[in-house]
Amino acid sequence: MHEYSLAVALMETIDDIIKNQDKKIKKIKKIKLKIGYLRQVVPEILTLCFNEVSKNTVAEGANIEYEEIPLIIECKDCQKTYQGIKETTFICPYCKSTNTHVIKGEELEIDYLEVEIDE
Amino acid sequence: MSKIKVSQNLLKINISHAEKIKNVLKKHNIKMINLIGSPGAGKTSLIEEALRSNLLKTSIGVIEGDIATTKDADRIKRFNVPVVQINTKSLCHLEAILVEKAIKQLPLEKLDLIIIENVGNLVCPVEFDLGEDFKVAVCSVAEGDDKPLKYPALFHKAKVIVLTKVDLIPHTNFDIKSFKEDIKRLNPKAKIIETSTATKEGIDKWVEFLNNIPTLKDEV
Numbered sequence: 591m592h593e594y595s596l597a598v599a600l601m602e603t604i605d606d607i608i609k610n611q612d613k614k615i616k617k618i619k620k621i622k623l624k625i626g627y628l629r630q631v632v633p634e635i636l637t638l639c640f641n642e643v644s645k646n647t648v649a650e651g652a653n654i655e656y657e658e659i660p661l662i663i664e665c666k667d668c669q670k671t672y673q674g675i676k677e678t679t680f681i682c683p684y685c686k687s688t689n690t691h692v693i694k695g696e697e698l699e700i701d702y703l704e705v706e707i708d709e
Numbered sequence: 710m711s712k713i714k715v716s717q718n719l720l721k722i723n724i725s726h727a728e729k730i731k732n733v734l735k736k737h738n739i740k741m742i743n744l745i746g747s748p749g750a751g752k753t754s755l756i757e758e759a760l761r762s763n764l765l766k767t768s769i770g771v772i773e774g775d776i777a778t779t780k781d782a783d784r785i786k787r788f789n790v791p792v793v794q795i796n797t798k799s800l801c802h803l804e805a806i807l808v809e810k811a812i813k814q815l816p817l818e819k820l821d822l823i824i825i826e827n828v829g830n831l832v833c834p835v836e837f838d839l840g841e842d843f844k845v846a847v848c849s850v851a852e853g854d855d856k857p858l859k860y861p862a863l864f865h866k867a868k869v870i871v872l873t874k875v876d877l878i879p880h881t882n883f884d885i886k887s888f889k890e891d892i893k894r895l896n897p898k899a900k901i902i903e904t905s906t907a908t909k910e911g912i913d914k915w916v917e918f919l920n921n922i923p924t925l926k927d928e929v
Contacts, residue, residue, distance in 0.1 A: 592802055592833035596719060603721050607713065619710060623719065630832055630862050678861060679894045688897030698836075700715040707711055 593632060596698075597639035603700060604649055613707045618649040620704035626697035627661040627674075661695030723837055726805035730840030733812060734823070740922045741823040743839050745863055746847030748829030751873035753781045754906045755847060755915060756824055760788040764916045767923055770815040772825045774803040781826060791815050802833035805840060821923045831860040842922070843868040850877040854888040857895055865895045869902065871915065876905040 600621070608615050621640075625631050633656045644650050661674040665682035666689040674680075680690045718724060734741055744752045753773075759765055771792040773781040782794035793811040795803060808825060815823065825841060827834040835844070846867035848856050851874055857864040864870065870892055878885060885903075892899055902918060904911035 592836055595800065595802070595804065595833075595837075599720050599722060603717060603719055606721070607715060607717070611713065628862055628865065630836060680865070680897050681894060690897070698719050700717050700719055702715055703713045704710055705713060 591635065593635040594639045596631065596636055597643045600640060600700070601643045601647070601649065604703070607703070608648065615648055615705045616708040617706040618652040618703055619706060621649070621652050621654045622657070622701040623654060624657045624659055624697045624699040624701050626659045626695040628692065628695045629698050631698070657701070659694055659697050662693050663690050664693045665690050720837070723805045726809050727838040727840040730805060730809050730812060733817070734840065737817040739817060739820050739823055741825065741841045742922065743825045743827055743841040743844045744847055745827045745831070745834045745844055745867070746829065747831055747852055750829070750847045750849045750852065751906065752826045752847045753784055755871060755873065755904065756826065757784060757788070758906050758912050759916050759919055760785070760790055762912060762916045764913060766920045767821045768819055770820045770823045772808060772811045772823060774826060774828045776828060797828055801828055801830050802837055803827050803839055804837050808839045822919065831856070831863055835862045835866055846870045848872055849874040850881060850883045854884045857888065857891040861895050864892055867896070867899060869900045869918065871902045871904055873904050873906070875903045875910060876908045
């Protein structure tokens with residue numbers, strides 16, 4: 591269960607972003623995250639942990655929205671791409687090459703924040 | 710309401726510590742591997758066997774990660790090798806900030822290779838970059854042959870997979886063919902080393918692998 595660590599990291603990263611804004615941020619209303627298929631994250635648990643970590647901060651009560659990014663693998667030999675969800679294989683189904691790499695599905699990213707600015 | 714586009718990794722701060730570690734290691738020309746496996750897989754025993762072997766030609770420092778006790782570091786200390794024990798208390802994995810502090814306690818000018826033994830766990834340690842050159846998965850026969858498919862993230866990411874306790878295969882239903890096929894599917898280029906500290910089978914291959922890490926480029 592490393593979601594608590596991820597929640598702390600999310601809070602630290604948000605603090606860092608807020609510090610570097612020109613305008614003063616009053617409240618964070620929404621946090622949009624992109625989570626790749628290969629990342630081991632349970633959204634419900636991360637949200638629970640973040641609710642604890644963000645108490646008494648500008649992010650308290652923020653809604654976290656998750657977008658799951660599917661796994662897309664590219665074969666470097668035949669240049670074809672394929673989706674690797676049910677039967678994840680890194681052997682190219684078209685040419686059997688093992689020279690493949692992940693092009694999507696490893697994201698663990700803060701996409702954007704929706705905030706209220708102190709006017 | 711206004712929108713701030715971020716597009717940053719959630720683990721940005723861990724990554725920045727990992728980058729600092731990489732710079733320190735590069736400066737001292739040291740390679741580092743991150744051993745990840747279940748509690749009892751035989752991670753500490755593998756390190757001990759390497760230190761015991763007269764084939765070992767590389768100078769090793771060890772960072773031990775455990776929830777509690779200095780039991781693992783005490784085992785390594787008997788070989789007169791520099792070792793730092795990190796106790797994570799409740800944390801189920803190591804993070805770069807902890808390793809960054811630990812590295813400062815090692816005599817870097819004397820080392821070719823640092824072996825990190827992560828907290829015993831097949832899931833969480835995979836998510837945290839420690840600035841290592843690559844991850845090594847350690848899995849024992851006693852855990853069963855189904856572990857690669859059940860923990861795909863680790864077996865996909867590790868460049869090397871060490872199967873331990875192979876002397877137990879005749880006494881179990883462990884199907885080594887299926888174990889290897891599953892790894893091939895998840896990680897076709899992974900190197901598999903089969904070992905037993907009881908019979909010493911494969912220990913020479915493990916030591917040879919450690920000897921060659923300092924000269925390895927990015928690919929294994």
